[in-house]
Amino acid sequence: MGVLVVDDDVRVARNHRELVQSLPGFTVVGVAHTAADALTEMARLRPDLVLLDLYLPDDTGISVLRRQRSPENAGHHPVDFLVITAVRDIDQVRAALHGGAVHYLLKPFPLTALRDQLERFAVARQRMAGAGQAASQRDVDRLFGLMRPSTATQSLPKGLTAATSELIAGTLREADGDLSAVDVSERTGVSRVTARRYLEHLCADGRAELRMRYGSAGRPEHRYTWLGPNTGRPQAG
Structure with missing residues (x-):
């Protein structure tokens, strides 16, 4: 599973990259420190998941999420977003939720919290892959429950x-x-x-x-x- 790490802090990005690389089944395909680089790398690397900071020097992470979800990108390689940020503003939380983020982690947090979310994401993906074309209510409940501990x-x-x-x-x-x-x-x-x-x-x-x-x-x-x-x-x- 390919992961793109997006964070303006080089040290934080390195820590997240090392954690992702330590988990079986995950590979960091790239790291970006700006919104522009994030959009470029998503188009080039086609990751499955983006660890997205909202504080970026040239634009907001919400803007990155919205542009990726815009109609002009419909049909492109699907990508999920796990927001990782210190932004506590409820409007930003709401925007991330409406934009389709699978979860919203508030900094600072123990790296075990990120590991847990990544493992949940992997299990959810595995279950979706095995569910066939039609999901039962039981399947849906499990999938949504996995991403919301x-x-x-x-x-x-x-x-x-x-x-x-x-x-x-x-x-x-x-x-x-x-x-x-x-x-x-x-x-x-x-x-x-x-x-x-x-x-x-x-x-x-x-x-x-x-x-x-x-x-x-x-x-x-x-x-x-x-x-x-x-x-x-x-x-x-």
Whole structure:
């Protein structure tokens, strides 16, 4: 997934570039420090996502977003915008929302917040790619929910991210029966150890249940079943 970093601060742009490059599946295709360069690089590099600052020396980030979304650019390579800025003016927030920004991160913020948003974006893109031509209401709810973390995700243990938690939860939710950490690992692409950490968190959160399967020899196998959001019992249907 190609990312264009747009920020007038060279140091901030470098930090964001390094973070993006550290995430599997993401590649920084370019960096721009002005609105004019941002528009030029978007046309030349065709990124999938733009990390867009609103404070730019020659124009505003909102202007960049609007020009990219203008009718004259209809049919061009589609690009999404994640706004990253210190601008707290509600009119600017509203303009970013109306312009189609997937999220609005206020500086300063921990880099883990940006990582979480990028992972959410990747999971949402993955789900859209697998949804076919027609989306159900359930698909829509999940996609919009992925880009708008709830306050419940703030209770995640250190080292766990909301995006991966949603990916693991969705995999378990959609399974026909119970799954092991190995099963979840194979279906999501995360490591077995990582899958087990998230599965254990879902159990502690009351959304999944651990069951032990005993074989003829060796250790019992840990199997996980989706229960639903704090219901304490399997969901119907």
